[in-house]
Amino acid sequence: MGKKKIVIVGGGYVGFEVAQKLDAVADVTLIEQREAFVQPPAAIRSLVQPELLEQIILPYDGLLKSGRVVRGRAVSVAEDAVTVENGDRYVADYIVIATGSTYAAPFKPAGDSIEDFRQTSADVAARLKTAETVVIVGAGAVGTELAGEIASAQPGKKITLISSDDTLFPMYPAKLGANLERKLKKLGVTVVLGQRVQDLQRLDQPYEGSVTLADGSEIAGDMIFPVIGSRPQATLIKSLPGVQEGTLGRVRTDGWLRPSDYANVFVAGDIADVGDGMTIVATARQNPWLVKTLKALVAGETVEKLKPYSPWKKAPILVPLGPIVGNSWLFTTVGDRITRMMKGKELFIPKYRKAFGMSARAK
Template sequence: MTKKITIIGGGYAGTMLARELDQHADMTLIEPREKWVHNVAMIRALARPELLGEIVIPYDGLLKNGRVVRGRVVAMDGNTAILEDGTEIAGDMTVIATGSSYAAPFKMQGDDSGAFLTKAKRVIMQIDKAKNIAIVGAGAVGSELAGELAFARPEKQITLVSADDNLFPGYPAKLGRSMQRQLGELGVKVRLGERIKKLKRTDEPFVPPKNTIKLSDGFPIDADLVIPVIGAKPETGLLQSLQGVIFDDDGRAKVDGWLRPTANPDLFIVGDIASTGDTMTIVGLTRQVGWLKKALKAHIGGKQIEDVRPYKPWPKPLILLPLGPDKGASVLPFGVTGPFLTSAIKGKKLFIPRYHREFDWQP
């Protein structure tokens, strides 16, 4: 008898896993939004608005055998998902992949893709009008955005502000040095070890009073527009309703060696909500999805999940950081690399053609 698998959440991890298992199980993907957003490319779309039409993709072509149910899961009863409207969807195995939230316009704030695009276009208009743009937060999104804007809009002055004393302190120092040097070559001013004295808001771009922001030391920065990119927050509302889930200091759910957060042997989590030791990056969740695909296929075939080798994160955190199509740096399994490989792997096309194929969709 074919096993039923329910995946809750249609972001990167959920869609990847659903597509991989579509041939092997009775697959149901539950997602409240009618369209998927390629958030990685959204960074460049703020500098190149023509990309907006290529990165908001319908779910219709994702699964060939299974189904995508539009709805929001509000509770779990064992392996039965209960939706807001009371609909119950039972499965033999359940994977929760609810992902993370981020400041607008990088991720959808609600379920309406039309509203998301409207807000994105509003921010693009703000960028068009601004002469001096301050980006607050120099993680992957902030640094990439600084590079994309500086490359596509060289007439604008971009200032990147970070509370850390070095770029990407959790990675080899060579990465931070390379990124800082290349941002400088693009004309970006990088302010390290600084905080904004009073940040008006952190959830979306804003125009500061008198077109000026002040650093914690009182130093003023001209800014017609401030774009906050403070970091992702795991979406764990559903997990918080489950008994026995323990969260780490970052708000991610702790798991056993088989990505299970509770005593339920057939309930798994994957992606940004899982405290695995992986960073909250596409590279990290791709490793999790690959392992979980193999583990669930073995389980479907009759193998006990505990007989599958436990999950192990990347030995060292990996990351891909393009700065426009031709610059950037990355940490790959063999070490830190520069613009050539970063551009070839990600920077040139940002995986856009790949996702068009995987969703069987053309703009």
């Protein structure tokens, strides 16, 4: 008997890793619309260090040894197959949908073109270099890191980071947000808290203009970055029978990450509303569960007899402000040294390059 067939849609943090880990035990097909994986955490620093960009664009060619990566956009999912835009149909015993999310430019590629992403990142980096005033709207991890990267690499710019919350990282113990706020101020960043921007003109890319805050004050910027969160791409999965919409446009699942009436179709990552955030940290918990579960299914077990997925109670978070300083919450708040070692210095670049069969650093 041949190996069981697993089709995975989306080669992001979920798809590439789950495909690679199952490659030896199943007949794996990974369907991905782009020719390369891109690492968003390092896309932030690429704006102040443009030469980094080529290091974080990782072609899928070397990913799988036995299975295959199919370049194409999946357009429909049936119980036993996934169909791609050109009409090709990939038959499956098990299907994983991990179509992830989009983000405002220039932080993640949009659509199927890596070349457009390269160009957009380079354009924004060039504009940023000459900008004197920068306004960042949204102080989640991306906005906060962006403020830190710009302030540490290009001191002298007037940078304003705006949040509608009263503290930075309000979901975490107060020490994390307070320490990050203090370090940002030390880097020269103006942190405006508790103020919702009333008139953000674009959600898709940075622009020149001004923003009005709830108190009526106005802040002008040579560059205004909209950084207000990920938008899940769940259209494909929402067409399946029995799917229920969850929060923020994600889809709900049962205990085994199944969102529909099809017992063999799983979801994970940014599209899955399972109690985790839209983070790589979430996929670091979901992927091993998914791999273990699919290995057991391939070996003949039934899903309901396997342990259901349990989300992070409170997920750790690493927030570098450039390569040297930062803070993290790793079940306790930690400072510069650990944040630098775990993320700030290398931004996981060697880890992902190696996973894609490349040297740890570009030659």
